[in-house]
Amino acid sequence: MENQKFSLEYREDGVFISASEGADYSMSSVVGYIKSRGLEEYNGDAVMTFVSQKDGAPVKIAERNPENEKDAELEVKVSSDGMTAELWIEPPLADKPWPTLEQALEALASQGVVEGINKDAIADMISARTGKNWVRVASGVPAVDGQDADIDYKIQFGSATPGQEDETGRVDFKSVSSVTVVIKNQLLAEKIPCTEGTDGVTVRGAPLKAKKGKDRPLPAGAGTQPSEDGLRLHAMIDGNLILKGGKLHVAPVFQVDGDVDYSVGNIDFIGSVLVNGAVREGFKIVTSGDIEVRGVVEGAHLESKSDIVITGGIRGMNKAEIRADGDITAGFIDQAHVRSNQNINVNNAVLHSDLAAHGAINVLGGQKAQLAGGKTQAGMEVVCLTLGSEMGTKTEVIVGVLPELTERKKSLIALLAEADEKGEKVEANLSFLKKLESAGELDENKRALMISLTKAKFQLQSQVSSAKKELEQIEAQMEGSKNKGRVRVKGVCHPGVTVSIRGVTYIVREKQQFCSFVYEDGGIKVKPFDY
Secondary structure (H helix, E strand, O other): OOOOOEEEEEEOOEEEEEEOOOOOOOHHHHHHHHHHOOOOOOOHHHHHHHHHHOOOOOEEEEOOOHHHOOOOEEEEEEOOOOOEEEEEEEOOOOOOOOOOHHHHHHHHHHOOOOOOEOHHHHHHHHHOOOOOOOEEEEEOEOOEEOOOOEEEEOOOOOOOOOOOEOOOOOEOHHHOOOOOEEOOOOEEEEEEOOOOEEOEEOOOOOEEOOOOOOOOOOOEOOOEEEOOOOOEEEEOOOEEEEEEOOEEEEEOEEEEOOOEOOOOOOEEEOOEEEEOOOEOOOOEEEEOOOEEEOOOEOOOEEEEOOOEEEOOOEEEEEEEEEEEOOOEEEOOEEEEEEEEOOOEEEOOOEEEEEEEEOOEEEEOOOOOOEEEEEEEEEOOEEEEEEEOOOOOOOEEEEEOOOHHHHHHHHHHHHHHHHHHHHHHHHHHHHHHHHHHHHOOOOOHHHHHHHHHHHHHHHHHHHHHHHHHHHHHHHHHHHHHHHHHOEEEEEEEEOOOEEEEEOOEEEEOOOOEEEEEEEEEOOEEEEEEOOO
16 A cells, blocks of 8 residues: 655756655655655765654655666466466556556456456455555356255165164164065165256356266166156065165065074064074064064064064964964974964974964974963864873863953944944934024034044944944854864873863873864764764
8 A cells, every 4th residue: 555654756956755644754754755666876965854853844865867767567377277366466666657457457467367256346456556466357257066966865764773662761773674575565765866056157257167977767677656747656565674785675575584683683574474594582573474483483462454474483482472363384482472363383292382273273394293281272172193192291281162252242332322322312412403403503612522522423333333243243253163163183182181162171181092073962972084
């Protein structure tokens, strides 16, 4: 910036220095100012006189030398990448003028600088007399490459962290699951499309081409369906979501190549489950589809809305609980609690277990097909190779109506009676409110009550319909059990066995062979196996 304390004046008879009124200055400040103005040849004695006078009056300090008086000079420097341009102003000497904005723009143009010029920065340099310094006065616009396409996964894969702490502060690590359950039409992933990018330009006007973002297809695998616009991926079926080879697959079967243990965790699925190994103690498999275990089930919990097949058998340790709406098939059963709404089929021994099936229980197929110890209940019949043991192990076999069906029938009858009572009250209240409505005496509160009672009426009707249907099924099953209940032993039935059919109990006191126990004439009779 121009020094406001001193000034140099170039006259025909020489160069004069003066100072503003009341200014305080020293020799060094005066000399520094003189040199900053490019005046190297000056009279030192005259300068000392000026400093000693302290009145600021003009004093001639040099003769004019036209060779040392020159115009300002402009230099332009462009960066190697063409993205910036800087301006250098070499100040004028003597009373030569500073360059104008137009002159600075001409200097830039002479070097090809035509884009991104900051005129304000140039004007500031000129007004502030900023010389002998590189100042950026132009900037290019860099190219902005487009964003690559990305995939936004809308599901959370199988839990990777333990479950919550219980009241004692313990964490159930079995709750860690590797199953990712999805349902049909569920949104699995959404593609964020790539972008084109924005072109740039250098200060010299050279275009900079932006790169378009790379596209990326939806990770569509088996069991998935992309949307028509290719931006969303949905599940085609219910199943287990798997990320394999960079693609999402929905498998109708959840397969465990090894054992169900801490490395897999509990399984809660909506399709079929295949376990090539064992199911270890304390773990659970719950699914709406079939369960197939090719190894052994230890003290675990298996529950299926369909069939369960356990090739290796059940070593329950009095902890295993196996339930299925369909059939249950096992190699053997030892100390387990097993329930089926259909049939139970066992190739070899059933020992010290609690079995119940709405249909039949068959313990046949192997040389060790023996039913010994515990309680076995079947709605239709029990068939085995050997019943009981030579040691007289207490073995109880019950055929006919299952106790749980009797209890369910009682609860359904009670539910229907309660629903009838509630229905009568609802109808009475609705009838009263409708009369008020017809008379125009129904306020907002009573109208809201009428709407609520109408909803309750339809809910009760739905409950009654469902309960009646289930009751009919149970009664039909109980009637069929009464007519077909029997116990058949293809090999040997040992003493110590208790057979109950339709509420009548028979205790086997002598060894029987190739026999059947049937209900006849109010009692249990022993007949041939193929009776």
